[in-house]
Amino acid sequence: MIAIDNVLVSDEVVEAKFICDLAKCKGGCCEDGDAGAPLTPDEKSEIDRHYAAFEPYMTPEGIAEVKRQGRYLWDPEFGWVTPTINGGLCVYGFRDAAGIIKCGIEAAYLEGKIDWKKPISCHLFPIRITEGKTYTMVNYEPRDTLCKPACALGKKAKMPVYQFLQEPIERRFGKEFYETLHQIAIEHFDAKAPNR
Structure with missing residues (x-):
């Protein structure tokens, strides 16, 4: 879980890959x-x-x-x-x-x-927002069958969900929030890289 102020972001938002495949x-x-x-x-x-x-x-x-x-x-x-x-x-x-x-x-x-x-x-x-009394939850919730092509396309392009959705994330939370999330994502992946 990634915490930015009172916003809690699921790890899947930075780890999962996704690009909408409207043709499919x-x-x-x-x-x-x-x-x-x-x-x-x-x-x-x-x-x-x-x-x-x-x-x-x-x-x-x-x-x-x-x-x-x-x-x-x-x-x-x-x-x-x-x-x-x-x-x-x-x-x-x-x-x-x-x-x-x-x-x-x-x-x-x-x-x-x-x-x-x-x-x-x-x-x-496929990000869903849940508002609590003192926090906001940001979760990755693709449809199991419907979004399979999008997950496959995202993996092929190596496109994280949060990068694909940069525009709406900035629209909802602001550019500074996105930049912070991006930096945390880089550090998150670096921390999980082998031989470190």
């Missing part, structure tokens, strides 16, 4: 789960603020579910989450011509329509 997983994390994407209170406000701008990127089914369930809903286990279509695809997701699930919120962001990329829980996947 097809963005399945956007429809394979126990609930929609977890949201922070601020992100509920972002959805409300930008909904009109990213609604055109959504599917008719997604729009219908938002009208039925709301733009976000309360889950007893996960807190505030995005709604899903029949317990599957996130209402904000759509499939591109290659059958890969994309995020309507992110599509609007990439086209300069809004200034918010997407929920941080989506951006950080």
Whole structure:
């Protein structure tokens, strides 16, 4: 376990290798789960603020579910989450011509329509954040089957999870946090190197 101030980072975040392989997983994390994407209170406000701008990127089914369930809903286990279509695809997701699930919120962001990329829980996947009263847990939780191609690609490229996710880690915790984590990771691997 790596401790940086009140943030506890699982060793797997620096040890495991991972690169999303969308050609193989097809963005399945956007429809394979126990609930929609977890949201922070601020992100509920972002959805409300930008909904009109990213609604055109959504599917008719997604729009219908938002009208039925709301733009976000309360889950007893996960807190505030995005709604899903029949317990599957996130209402904000759509499939591109290659059958890969994309995020309507992110599509609007990439086209300069809004200034918010997407929920941080989506951006950080397969890292999951758990907030305690006095600490924040940062764990590596890939899907067993769905993420196998990403784990294989990460191993082939020798890409640690935290480096692949540098942008969302900096977005959530700041650049200084990332730089500290990177330095600890270097020291961590050096300490575990043979003949030392």
